[in-house]
Amino acid sequence: MYRYDEFDHRFVRERTTQFRDQVTRRLSGELTEDEFKPLRLMNGVYLQLHAYMLRVAVPYGTLSAPQMRQLAMIAERYDRGYGHFTTRQNIQYNWPALKDLPDVLDHLAEVEMHAIQTSGNCIRNVTTDQWAGVAADEIADPRPICELLRQWSSLHPEFSFLPRKFKIAVTGAPQDRAAVAVHDIGLHMHRNADGEAGWEVLAGGGQGRTPMIAVTVRDWLPERELLPYLEAVMRVYNLHGRRDNKYKARIKILIHELGAEEFRRQVEEEFARAGTPEVEVEQRELARIAAYFAPPAYEDLQDVSTEFELAKNGNRDFANWAKINVAEHKAPGYAIVNISLKPVDGIPGDATTEEMNLVADLSERYSANEIRITHRQNLVLPYVRKRDLFAVWSALNDAGLAIANLGHLGDIIACPGMDYCALATARSIPIAQDISRKFADLKRQYDVGPLTINISGCINACGHHHVAHIGILGVDKKGKEFYQITLGGASDENASIGKILGPGFSGEEVPDAIEKIIETYIAIRGESETFLQTYRRVGADPFKEALYATA
Amino acid sequence: MRLLKNGEFASDDWTVLSEDDVLPLNGDVIVCFDRLMRDYAQLKAHDGRIAVSFPNDCAVEDLDDYLDILDKVVLTFPVFTDGRAYSQARQLRQQFAFEGEIQASGNVLPDQLAFMRQCGFDVFLVNGRFDAEQWQKAATSMTLTYQNGYLPERGFAPADVWKRREVKSNDQLRSDFEEVWTA
Known part of the structure; x- marks a missing residue:
């Protein structure tokens, strides 16, 4: 695992000291709330429905045991004894007090962690394959490049006031477990004809109110050119991304409006104009980082135990x-x-x-x-x-943690929803709980097979409903919570956006609607055909009929 | 409004000319981009320094033909959250090798000063809300940066982490650091 050196330590300490000063200046009134807001957001501090929320970065989803213990301690001392792991591989604390936040950040710094850029219109925490370094199908461990990106994007002088937030995901395996096609930039490792590993650069994917699958900007880029190339992509976005409407400010809208071809042309032009990049420093830094990700000393074992x-x-x-x-x-x-x-x-x-x-x-x-x-x-x-x-x-x-439902019906993604979130228009958590109760029988789940159900409490789609096999979106309809169901989404290497099935349901009706969808699938599935395969074969009609025919 | 330069307030002797103001016989003038294009020959012969006030939605490459007579480019932050001018400054320095002054105007605040300096700004048009000490503190609150090649040549420069790592042993790094830190 990566370990901070003196520089990394000092960097985070300085940042914490700076934030402590900003909090003091806010409390004294020297900073207005408008001026403080982007500063606190760049340190991961949100103001939610009931309290401030702190989002702590877990860079590329990797934690050490001491780091996990420190997160547990923070949950105990500054929150209510729990934390919430998010769809961006981060952890959120829902109940900290503003005055305590500089102390919490100090505790994080003690274990080489921070909350820098977990919010704000900047480059967010880089995410990757949770099996990086150990997956059987992997070409190479993507975490060294993720760490390089973490450092490079930390307080980037040019890209800290972008039109909107910016998310990068990386995968080093052919099977995409990092959902790179629904990120602002996705990096997917491939070998070229000579067998050299390099990066496919995707851009313009995203969820939210305008879900889109990313386009490929470059099929294959040598690793040494990655940072200069990303700077070119970022610069085109920073200069030309829309700033007149926050709902149209993500890079996906720019690419959609320009067209993929024109966007590619602009990026390549910018990349060329920046000249031959001097990348020796980066390459040596990458080699230094890579040494930290050497695998542990494996015992020489028989594969069968x-x-x-x-x-x-x-x-x-x-x-x-x-x-x-x-x-x-x-x-x-x-x-x-x-x-x-x-x-x-x-x-x-x-x-x-x-x-x-x-x-x-x-x-x-x-x-x-x-x-x-x-x-x-x-x-x-x-x-x-x-x-x-x-x-x-x-x-x-x-401890009740041996829940054998991974990748099955009970393994539901849900955002915090209206129980916590200031943006939410409906609750997510109770819907997830209702579904989990209805399908508690594991034998049934195994019979249904691989299935993802993702729930978002608003159109911002933090619960990734667009890319679920069965997606559930909570909306507010005249003061009442309603839930739209989408089918056919996927976030893997064959990513797709789910399609809305029909009129929404009240919260109480959702579990029965899911039941009908499942029954329909079981009735029409081919031999060893998964839910997604069946949906892709037959389309939405049988499911629509099951849900709406008698209504 | 005052000019902040090299960590100190400096007097602002520049005259801002509108599109139709008569060009004075001498003295330092700031013109808009349209006038720069229109009066290029006349400005080239002017006895005094020339600056252009350049909007943040125009392409820096359009300035290329005029850079030879420019002593300063004034870039603007209509609000501090609009970060386009960071990229414009970076392009001017990195791609067009502009060596004159780059001035930040508009909503310029201490908390963004360090970023602006790293992208190539070296003069800042600021209001009187913050004193020199506050500006200095903001400029030096982060002494380290990870980005390769984003360091200003003049004035306060934070340490480039990657460069220092590669050339020095850990002990050297440590002592170096104290130097930077206490400077």
Whole structure:
């Protein structure tokens, strides 16, 4: 894992000191709220419905055990004993006091963390594949380039007052688990004809009120040219992105209005005009960073573990969990453990202080001190020996965290919605809870197969409903909460935007509507055909008929 | 309004000419872009320095033909959240090798001063709300920067982290740092 050196430490400390001063100046009235707002936002501080909210960056979703313990401590001391992991691999605290925030930032700095640029019209925390470095299908670990991007985008002098927020996602594997096609910039690693690994640069993807799939700006870019090229993309956006209407200010609108061809031309022209980039410094820095991401010293293991096989035979719950929540690792004898934060009736992505501490302990004992946060609001232990899986499962199971629903119906994404968020127009959490209760039976979930349900409490789509197989969007209709259902979205390498099925439903009607959709799928699916495959084959009609025919 | 330059307030001797004001016999003048294009030959012969006030929705490359007579380019921040002029300044310095002054005008506040300096601004037209000490504090509140090649040549310059890392041992870095920090 990356470790701060003196410079990184000093950088974050200076920033915290600067923010402490800004808070003081705001409290004394020297700064107006209008002037303070963008400054606090660039430090991750929002004003929500009931309190300030602090969003802490988890760079590319990687945490160490001590960092997780510090997050647990902050939840205990400055919040109400829990935190909320988000779809951007970050953690949010919902109840801190403004006066305490500089202290919280100091505590974060102690463990090499910060909240810089988790908000504001700047480059946000870079996200990536939660299985980076361990996925069996990976070309290369994308985290060194993510760390380089974290540093490069931190207080970027040119790109801190963009037309709108800017999100970058990176994946180093052919299977896209980082949703790069629905980000402002997506970077997807490929090999060229000579076998050299480089980056496909995508731009203009996004969700929100105008969901769009990104266009490819460059098929393949050598890694050494990546930062200068990104600067060209950013500069075209900074100069020409719309600033007259905040709903049309994202880069996707610029690309849509210019057309992909013209946007590409402008980027290439800007890139060419900047001249031959001097990238030696960056390349050496990248090499320095990469050394931190060397894999742990793997034991020389047989891929098949007798202990593991025996334990599966002896315990059906463990066997199910191992089948559903454990993924293939690139090192023989190792496995990737996915911890679902989606218990029946739970709040998706929430973790208590005790849960965070338990996961920190387990990572220390079984997973080389490392934890990942996923954009589906779950946690990952990336380096578990297969022979230790039963011990890990037992500890999780005792704490109610061995929920064997990963990638299935119960593994619901939900934004905080109107229970917390000032932007929300409807609640998300109770809808997720209702659905999780209705489909609590895991056997049923396994019969339905791989399925994503994502819920957003407003059109801003933080709950990623556009890219869910079944998406649920909460809207306000004459003071009443209504929920629109979309089908057919996906955020992987074959990304698509879901289509609205028809008129919305009240909150109470949603679980039954989902039930009808599921029944319809089961009735018409082909052999071993997933929900998404079925939808793509037959279209919306059978589902519409099931939901609306009798109405 | 006052000019802030090299961390100190300086007198503003520039005369802003509107489109139709008569060009004085001598003295430093600021003209708009249209007038620069129209009166280029006359301005070239002028006895005094020439500056252009350049809007933030125009392309810097359109200035290229006129840069030879310009001592200063005035770029504008209509509101401080409108960051287009950062890119314009960067382009002027990096792509058009402009070596005259780049002045920030409009909604210029201490909290953005460091960013402006790094992008190539070196003169700032500011109101009297903040004293020199506040400006200085803002300019030096961050002593480090990660971005390669975004350092101003003159005045206060934060340390470029990547460059320092590659040439020095950790001990050297540490002592270096204290130097930067206490400077």
